[in-house]
Amino acid sequence: MNASAKPERTRLSAEDWEDAALKLIADQGVGALAVEALARQLGVTKGSFYWHFRTREALLQASLERWEQYGEREVIEQIEAMPDPRARLPELFRRVAHELAPHRVYAALLKALDHPQVVPVMARVSQRRMEFLTNIYREAGLPPEEALNRARLTYAAYVGFLQLNFTLGLPRISHDEFDAYVEHMIRTLTPA
Amino acid sequence: MNASAKPERTRLSAEDWEDAALKLIADQGVGALAVEALARQLGVTKGSFYWHFRTREALLQASLERWEQYGEREVIEQIEAMPDPRARLPELFRRVAHELAPHRVYAALLKALDHPQVVPVMARVSQRRMEFLTNIYREAGLPPEEALNRARLTYAAYVGFLQLNFTLGLPRISHDEFDAYVEHMIRTLTPA
């Protein structure tokens, strides 16, 4: 049934473990990150793990740094490359709304803010995103003060949405209804 | 240092354990809910606990139900008693923003949505609040569709705010700045 489904016959590297860890975190949260479970999933045993990493903590650390690195650089750059500043916000909203998969790790880490290791990472990532958002609002015409507060509001709505949907499954919303919601969001959070 | 600071010399009841559990959940999350830790904090040992509850799971269940009961009934009733529908939303916003303490349990449970026991409770509570919010928006003049989406957006902002502040400590915002943020929120999320 759950025998080794992955025919990865090559030896493993540290990066393989980190990727598997991130996948597991996205699926079941940081708390589920256990070395023996990971090993089973990779078709090996703990003996392998402790060759690559000194401890479980080290794996978490490395995985988080790897995740932070990969980042959302593409999205940011693509949005900032758009000529019309007013068009950036709607595009950003729609894009994030329709590509939720990359945000699963962020959502999982959001629920693990009691682990001392994830706090600094999340603080850095969230801070960068907030600054990015604030900039777009300024470029869209909002005065600085206003732009900052609007960015706070928007980002909070994003974070809350992740929680209410991935984990809690509030009355499952239909696809069309979701699109309508996104458009409503654009209308009320975006300067005309 | 942390010796029994509570001079509660009377015997304990199940409710005492539930209250202590909720306090611990609010402070350190559901994951920190351990019977021996709780017992220490109450100045007794496990022997006491297992007289009142069959299992740790039972305590969690009872605590959650107790929390759901206490609820936010007062707030809802007071807001609905206000004569002018337009005045309700700003009042609700300001009130929630300035009395965050009661929301700490909700914030903690938000991060424990992987525990099967908390999901139904949070689903019910969130659903009730959402319906309440939707109603207020309708009474404030928004068409039904619009009211529902606005309630979704507002509630998501609320949830996101809890995450970003209790747990993550984004660049510590000052008191005045926070008030300005709340007013900004009211302006953009509330029908004129």
Next chain:
DNA sequence: CGCGATCCATACTCGTGCGTATGGTATCCG
């Protein structure tokens, strides 16, 4: 007073998951 019910302490068992020790197998390179 005294006795039954209620509440609690002490001392265990048991499962789970991290980390270690040590030996085995595969791979690369001279």
Next chain:
DNA sequence: CGGATACCATACGCACGAGTATGGATCGCG
């Protein structure tokens, strides 16, 4: 082709937290 190095398996020790067993203390009440 043989040995050094990289990778992995097996078998442990150990800590920690849930749950159990059993006896002791304390309260209510006739």
